[in-house]
Amino acid sequence: MKFGVVISEGPYTHQAADTAYHFVRAALAKGHEVPRVFFYHDGVNVSTRLSVPPQDERHIQKNWTALAKEHGIDLVVCIAAAQRRGLLDENEAGRQGKDADNIAEGFRISGLGQLIEMGIQTDRLVTFGD
Amino acid sequence: MSTLHTVNKSPFTNTGLQSCLDHCKDGDAVLMIEDGVYGALAETVMAERVAGRIGAVSLYVLLPDAAARGLAEKRMLNGIAGVDYEGFVDLVADHDRTLAWL
Amino acid sequence: MSYQVNGHTVEHDEEGYITNLADWNKELALEIARTENIEMDDERWEVVNFLRDYYEEYQIAPAVRVLIKAIKKSMGPEKGNNKYMYELFPYGPAKQACKIAGLPKPTGCV
């Protein structure tokens, strides 16, 4: 079965990104497909490659990047939510005249249409948030 | 045709669980995750309302979240089943849609 | 980056959208249109004014199809169509007309 996943709360403050991670791993282990995870609201903050948690804590962004690489998951960060919160890829940084970008490997910035498309193309949609 | 409802808030600070119980239909399932697991406790001001739906609605608690909070199964209401993440996945697959009470 | 209008400086972003929406006036609209190589005439003002009224009422810049539908309703089918809109604003009514009307940049979400 195809699962779409929405993460709508920020990392470390809220458990949503962790619960979603364990859920997606379990779904993949059971033979389901997770073609896309969509990050919205403060969930977009998962995608910054500049976070440096202490060594004895899980690294939420790196965990997602690794899982996505291993299983070909499309990690989509909402552009409108990302722009408000200062998350930019190289392309957007240039378009907006900013001097830096901060999106981690494996994540891509795109539109809210990707969320709707995920709802249309998957069998189940599960939301993790606050 | 049935729905899996997820509740992730403590019922003592948020009306999510109450609203969920008011809207779920017979045959639906409710899974308590994150701080929502406190809704599974017996002998609370919420317990009667939760227990009142057991049977008509299947109630579940996500065990890793309960364990993290030191919530032993013997403290929980009878009739609430524990699941791990694999069980969570099965619940999503077995119901037609998932509704998150955020 | 800025437009110069009547001795005033009005900031804009990389793509020419004004930074502070309150800075808009008709002279500024003419200046933005000039940089877009668009000659403002009655037909173009009609669209720009329509966009400003729409934003004032609903607090959003309408999607192109919504704009065309709304213009079709208020001004008739000969104006409410894609062809007419792109004749007036060759690079797209959402992009160019919104910029001239001083509306926020369309988020381009789809």
Added chain:
Amino acid sequence: MSEIKKFLYVNRKAPYGTIYALESLEVVLIGAAFDQDVSLAFLDDGVFQLTRGQDTGALGVKNFSPTFRALGDYDVTKLFVERESLDERGLSEADLQEIMYEDEDDGWAEKPSIRIVSRAEMADLMADQDVVLSF
């Protein structure tokens, strides 16, 4: 994309204190381009999103309540509001802003988009969806 799915947007949070109400509306506006069967549900504190007389001037925050009135232009015409949620908050239908849409198939006749429903009807609506997005 020939398949049409039933999408329900569940709004349970008040506006301005958090961004969820605004960013929910942004999804609805973008999602409208996908020609799906869209309904919006307002229950619990979500009913506060639709009240009349919102004035955010002193906050320096955008007042997005007028944008609900544009939803008809986007062919989003089904806004379900739960009666019990209104009652519990001391509100009635008269406290909500009027949201109309023009029915193109009926000579642009103006019709109300807001439908007040009971809690049981809201539960039926939720049980009749393909995709539920919660805000």
